Every structure is written in C-alpha cells, then in structure tokens.
Amino acid sequence: MSGRSCIVVLGVLSWVTTTSVAMLNLTLPGQHPDPEAVVRDVHSKVNYSLSRRRMQQQLPTQSGGGEDSCITGNPIDDCWKCDPNWPNNRQRLADCAIGFGQYALGGKNGQIYIVTDSSDDDAVNPRPGTLRYAVIQVEPLWIVFPANMLIRLKEELIFNSYKTLDGRGANVHIVGGGCITLQYISNVIIHNIHVHDCYSSGNTMVRSSPTHYGYRSLSDGDGISIFGSKDIWIDHCSLSHCKDGLIDAVMGSTGITISNNYFSHHNEVMLLGHNDDYLPDSGMQVTIAFNHFGEKLVQRMPRCRLGYIHVVNNDFTQWEMYAIGGSGSPTINSQGNRYIAPSNHNAKEVTKRVDTNQAKWRDWNWRSEGDIMVNGAFFIASGEGLEAKYEKAYSVEPKSAADIDLITWHAGVLGVGGRDNNLGSWNERANFLGEGGRSTTAAAPLVFFSVALTCLSLLSPNTLYLLSIL
Structure with a gap:
C-alpha cells in the first residue's frame, strides 16, 4: 500500500474521530457500552441451558432422542452440537458465542477453504492449500481440516480479518515459530485446535x-497474540508449553471471548493489557468462561491491566503462585468459578495485586460472587460501593459453581480423553457456497476497514495512542 493511500485513509479516520470526540472518550471500536448487560446475558444463557438439561433428565426416556437429548448445560456447545447435521452446517458455530466476543463472525458466509498441505516452508510466498495461504486472504474464509495435521510453523502465522479455524473432526496441532498473531484485525474464530510448543x-x-x-x-x-484487534473468539482449544503467554491480548484489543479451553503446563498463562498507563486498554472487555485451568500452571489466569474482565464458571486447579492478578485498576468480576488452592500454604490466595500497595488497590472493583473456594483458597475483594455497582449485574443470579463439572466437562479440544463428543465426518460439497454468496454493497465498508487496519499496523504504539485521544 502506498504512503499516499494511507494518509488519505488515516485522514478520514482522524476526521471521524475528531467529530466524535465527545462521544468516544477513549471508547474502542467494538467496545460494548454496557458491560453489565453482557454479564447478565451470559448468566441468562447458562441458566437456560442448565434448566433445559434438568428438565430433560426429569422426563421419561423416549426412543429416538431428539434435540433435547444432546443438551449438555453448556450454552455454547448446546447451540451447535444439537444439530445432527452440524458437520455439514459448520458455519452455525458463528452464532454460538457468548460474552464480549459474541459478535465475532469469523468466516461466516464465506467459502470453505480446505487445508490440504500441512507444510509451512515459505512465510513470504505460501503455497495454496496451506494454512498460511488461507489466513492471509482478504475475503471471509471458513478454514477446515479434512485429516489430522501437525502444522510446524516457520514464522508467525499472521491472520487477516474474517477467518475461522475450525478443527472439529480432526486432530490439528499448531506448533513452532511465533504461532498465531492477530494484529489490527477483527472477526476471528479459533475453534478446536491444539496450540503448543511455540x-x-x-x-x-x-x-x-x-x-x-x-x-x-x-x-x-x-x-x-491478540494485538489491537476486536471481535475475537477462542473456543475449545488446548494450549500449553509456549515461551511467553498462552494467550495475550494487548494494545487496545477488545470484544474477546475465551471459552471452553484447556490450559496446562505453563508459567505465565494469559496477559490482558499492554501496560498500566496505556489508556486505550481501559476499553478492553474480555469474557473468560467455561475453561479448565489445569495441571502445572503457575500464574496469570489471567493477569489484567485496566478494562473489564468477566471470569465466569471456570475450573481452576492448583496454581503454583496465584490465579488472578492485576495492576492499573482493572474491573474483575469473578462469578461461579471453582478455585482449588495448592498445598503450598503461601499460595492459597486466588488474587494478586501486582506491585501495588493496598492504599491504591482498595478502590479497584474486584468482586467474587458464587465462587467455590477449595483447599483453603480465598479471594480478596475490593472496591467502594460494590453492592450498588453490581446490583444490576446480579439481577440474573449466576449459576453456582456446583455445576462446574458439568459446564467444563468438555473443555479443550473435543474428542480428547476418550469422551464421546459426537464428532463426525462432513461432506465437502455441502459446505461450499456458490458465486454471489456475499453482498458486494455490504462488503464495501469492510474493505475500507481492512485498509485502515493495514495502515494502522504500520504505525508505532505511541502514534496509535495519540490517534486514540484526538
């Protein structure tokens, strides 16, 4: 892209930002105006799914089953797995996210791209058929794997917007150099993929x-790595053994849901926020739901700076230092989780205020509601006027962590551990869309947005910060 083109695009963005400064007030694109409403919506969906399951269990068993016979109590899984023809209706998954990342479209309404080549020999000129060739394309793509694959990356796998990695029905591992990078893009779904040894x-x-x-x-x-991106959903992945974080979201990223994943064997699991003074991260909104934080994890589940983080119905198993940490005054809303403390008497506390004295963190909004504390675990809440602030969020009571085994039973990549997850084959022909499957009129603003993001990717973090406060 030419420098002149970027100047024009950024000029338009600057004009929009300047004329809307009173409304924006550091509000990020993709940031929900009412995070408490998103919290209530998550609770409502969990409660509905669990209620349907209980009702189903109380009814006499009927031959032939039916849709209700597949209800798990997990609203995400119930959304797509109850379709008996889901292997040939894969894009229904895009309608199943909850929380702040629920608007992630991924490759919805795009063509199916079949990864036929597991190699990654050339990061500049990738071959058609490879995963790298698919993720850099401009158009929406729903990327699938017809066979088990180990994809050993040579360099960072840099995504373009509107992509879904759908590993259902195959055993797909992504390892190697850099691993997955989502930088200044939007609308990505990563589902049912092993990511490790990066x-x-x-x-x-x-x-x-x-x-x-x-x-x-x-x-x-x-x-x-999520960098300056929005509308991201990471679901049913298994992550372990990476050099830095398993999932990091920084530099004004927002609209993120991290759900149904299995984390294990790692030190610094998840970082949310660039640094304590990077004000655009105050608009970060992340839902962390139905995950299993498993064996050999040390800290950062997550470690938060600024923003609003909803941690709901997760299973935390014996961290080595702490589970949830933060600095910079993030809002942490912990609801319906199970925290199992390690045997180490010096590591029983769930929470850690990083490099901050109590005089500062006493006003931070850190709340525990309906959590179960096991083996001496304890959560130190903070914040003045919490009852009034959270009254609205609690109007739909969060489900008790007593249901945590049920909700997180299938956390991680599906089909692992001998569980019957109804993973089936799929018909290649039924998944393809014909010509005219997308509206060219509707695509026009998306093209402009993609160009703008490309321009932004060329700027330094300091320049981006100045743009955000114009």
Missing part, C-alpha cells in the same frame, strides 16, 4: 495479506 521467531520477512509482506522483529513466542 517459540520466538522473526527478524525476517512475513506476509500478512496477498498484497503486503514486511519485516517482523523477534516475536515473544505467545501461543495466540
């Missing part, structure tokens, strides 16, 4: 779109 890579050229490649400095070695 290490730093870079100091080389990497392609990020069909028309652009550029120099990438050394990466951190995250499993999934």
Whole structure:
C-alpha cells in the first residue's frame, strides 16, 4: 500500500474521530457500552441451558432422542452440537458465542477453504492449500481440516480479518515459530485446535495479506497474540508449553471471548493489557468462561491491566503462585468459578495485586460472587460501593459453581480423553457456497476497514495512542 493511500485513509479516520470526540472518550471500536448487560446475558444463557438439561433428565426416556437429548448445560456447545447435521452446517458455530466476543463472525458466509498441505516452508510466498495461504486472504474464509495435521510453523502465522479455524473432526496441532498473531484485525474464530510448543521467531520477512509482506522483529513466542484487534473468539482449544503467554491480548484489543479451553503446563498463562498507563486498554472487555485451568500452571489466569474482565464458571486447579492478578485498576468480576488452592500454604490466595500497595488497590472493583473456594483458597475483594455497582449485574443470579463439572466437562479440544463428543465426518460439497454468496454493497465498508487496519499496523504504539485521544 502506498504512503499516499494511507494518509488519505488515516485522514478520514482522524476526521471521524475528531467529530466524535465527545462521544468516544477513549471508547474502542467494538467496545460494548454496557458491560453489565453482557454479564447478565451470559448468566441468562447458562441458566437456560442448565434448566433445559434438568428438565430433560426429569422426563421419561423416549426412543429416538431428539434435540433435547444432546443438551449438555453448556450454552455454547448446546447451540451447535444439537444439530445432527452440524458437520455439514459448520458455519452455525458463528452464532454460538457468548460474552464480549459474541459478535465475532469469523468466516461466516464465506467459502470453505480446505487445508490440504500441512507444510509451512515459505512465510513470504505460501503455497495454496496451506494454512498460511488461507489466513492471509482478504475475503471471509471458513478454514477446515479434512485429516489430522501437525502444522510446524516457520514464522508467525499472521491472520487477516474474517477467518475461522475450525478443527472439529480432526486432530490439528499448531506448533513452532511465533504461532498465531492477530494484529489490527477483527472477526476471528479459533475453534478446536491444539496450540503448543511455540517459540520466538522473526527478524525476517512475513506476509500478512496477498498484497503486503514486511519485516517482523523477534516475536515473544505467545501461543495466540491478540494485538489491537476486536471481535475475537477462542473456543475449545488446548494450549500449553509456549515461551511467553498462552494467550495475550494487548494494545487496545477488545470484544474477546475465551471459552471452553484447556490450559496446562505453563508459567505465565494469559496477559490482558499492554501496560498500566496505556489508556486505550481501559476499553478492553474480555469474557473468560467455561475453561479448565489445569495441571502445572503457575500464574496469570489471567493477569489484567485496566478494562473489564468477566471470569465466569471456570475450573481452576492448583496454581503454583496465584490465579488472578492485576495492576492499573482493572474491573474483575469473578462469578461461579471453582478455585482449588495448592498445598503450598503461601499460595492459597486466588488474587494478586501486582506491585501495588493496598492504599491504591482498595478502590479497584474486584468482586467474587458464587465462587467455590477449595483447599483453603480465598479471594480478596475490593472496591467502594460494590453492592450498588453490581446490583444490576446480579439481577440474573449466576449459576453456582456446583455445576462446574458439568459446564467444563468438555473443555479443550473435543474428542480428547476418550469422551464421546459426537464428532463426525462432513461432506465437502455441502459446505461450499456458490458465486454471489456475499453482498458486494455490504462488503464495501469492510474493505475500507481492512485498509485502515493495514495502515494502522504500520504505525508505532505511541502514534496509535495519540490517534486514540484526538
């Protein structure tokens, strides 16, 4: 892209920002105006799904089953798995997210792309059929894997917007250099993928779109790095053994749901926020739901800076230092989780205020509601006027953590551990859309947004901060 084109695009963005400054007030694109309403919606969906399951269990068993016979109590899984033809109706998954990332479209209404080549030999000129070739394309794509694959990345796998990685029905592992990078993009769904053994890579050229490649400095070695992006949903993945974080979201990222994942064997699990003074991160909104934080985890489940983080119905198993940490005054709303403390008497506390004295953190809004504390675990809440602030959020009572085994039973990649998850084959022909499957009129603003994000990716963090406060 030419410098002149970027100047025009950023000029338009600057005009929009300047004329809307009174309304924006550091509000991020994709930020929900009422996070408490999102919290209530999550509770409502969980309660409805659990109620349907209990009602089903009370009814006499009927031959032939039916849709209700598949109800798990997990609202995400109930949404798509109850379709007996889901393997040929994969894009229904895009309607099943909950929480702040519920608007992530992924590759919905796009064509099915079949990964036929597991190699990753050239980060600048990837071959058609490879995963790297798919994720850099401009158009929406629903990316599937017809067979088990180990994809060993040579460099960061840099995504473009409107992509879904759908690993259902296959055993797909992504390992190697840099792993997954979502930078200044939107609308990505990553589902049913193993991500592990990721290490730093870079100091080389990497392609990020069909028309652009550029120099990438050394990466951190995250499993999934979310950088200045929005409308992201990561579901039913298994993550472990990476050099830095398993999932990091920084630099004004928002509209994120991290659900049904299995985390294990790692030190610094999840970082949310660039630093304590990066004000755009005050608009970060993340839902962390139905995950299992498993064996050999040390800390950061997550570690938060600024923003609103809803931690709901997760299972935390014996961290080594702490479970939830933070600095910079984030709002942490912990509801219906089970916290199982380690045997170490010095690590019983769920929470950790990082490098902050009590005089500062006593006003932070950290709340525990309906959580179960096991083996001496304890959560130190904080914040003045919490009852009034959270009264609205609690109008739909969060489900007790007593249901946590049921809700998190299938956390991680489906089909692992001998569980019957009804994973089936799918018909290639039934998944393809014909020509005219997308509206060119509706696509026009998306093209502009994609161009704008490409321009933004060329700017430094300091320049982006100045743009955010214009």
